[in-house]
């Protein structure tokens with residue numbers, strides 16, 4: 176049995192917006208047909224008409240589901256290094272029950288808010304069961320840390336174990352480095368040697384604070400203090416490279432694999448031009464999490480620069496530790512308010528299509544294309560003349 180959905184606008188993303196178009200969907204969510212009605216839709220059997228903009232399900236390219244219980248616990252605008260300190264303190268004191276309850280609620284909420292696919296950072300397998308039963312599809316990034324070289328083998332062993340749990344449940348997963356400043360050279364090298372099954376898509380937090388570049392360029396800033404005083408680590412082996420963090424670690428990130436650079440809040444133009452020179456732009460993605468950037472550093476990434484260089488942009492929510500909601504619509508609204516020239520169709524290509532490509536799931540997600548199963552979401556309360564979001568905009572899942 177099929178159903179037909181029509182709305183004031185359909186934005187399929189594989190073709191221009193269609194006024195009063197119709198999307199025919201199979202029982203299992205597969206798109207059967209997209210019909211251009213020439214703007215006139217007649218009443219017909221099994222047709223649901225909605226006022227609003229019908230879009231494919233969103234792709235949240237960066238989330239940490241297992242941190243959902245931290246909602247509202249960390250003060251805003253304290254800077255990344257203090258934020259990480261707070262995360263470490265909170266982590267010691269939580270029950271498994273509370274972690275699971277918050278993660279379960281967040282999973283359901285994200286589904287209803289139109290998210291169909293999520294790239295999720297996992298430091299454990301605690302959310303694996305939730306993901307196996309979820310109506311959202313999950314690509315899991317099993318993340319490793321290890322600033323001191325002596326930790327490399329143990330960090331990788333632990334990650335292999337977690338990866339194994341995801342693999343047993345049939346969930347997609349790869350093992351990835353946390354950030355340039357938290358992974359030693361020897362751990363980077365070991366990660367680079369992983370086969371495509373364990374390290375197919377690579378994700379890394381990048382230039383989320385100014386301290387990260389300072390640590391690499393000159394060795395100062397707040398990171399060395401954090402490592403030596405807060406964590407009690409021996410940092411005597413650390414030698415600044417004299418270059419930005421991104422340039423310093425890019426040689427360890429396999430250029431044949433898809434790479435998601437997450438945040439990029441403090442990325443500079445020379446890093447962008449270097450990135451373009453050294454990597455294929457087809458498999459290099461910049462994932463932006465504007466709400467989390469405002470929450471932690473009170474700064475937005477240089478989006479005009481990214482667009483100037485025609486970078487492939489994706490959107491993510493980061494976790495509820497640094498965001499008030501896990502809503503891709505809200506991330507788009509923040510961008511529209513701060514960069515008013517960007518058209519909704521461009522932002523939707525970031526919020527849907529690019530995320531699906533980045534996670535290697537474009538065959539199923541990202542656009543309303545016959546044969547795909549992207550999910551359907553309705554954006555209500557938008558400006559339907561200008562095709563822009565407004566403060567009243569909200570999202571409702573239709574299929």
Ligand SMILES: [Zn+2]
Nearest residue numbers: 239296380493
């Ligand atoms: Zn993150």
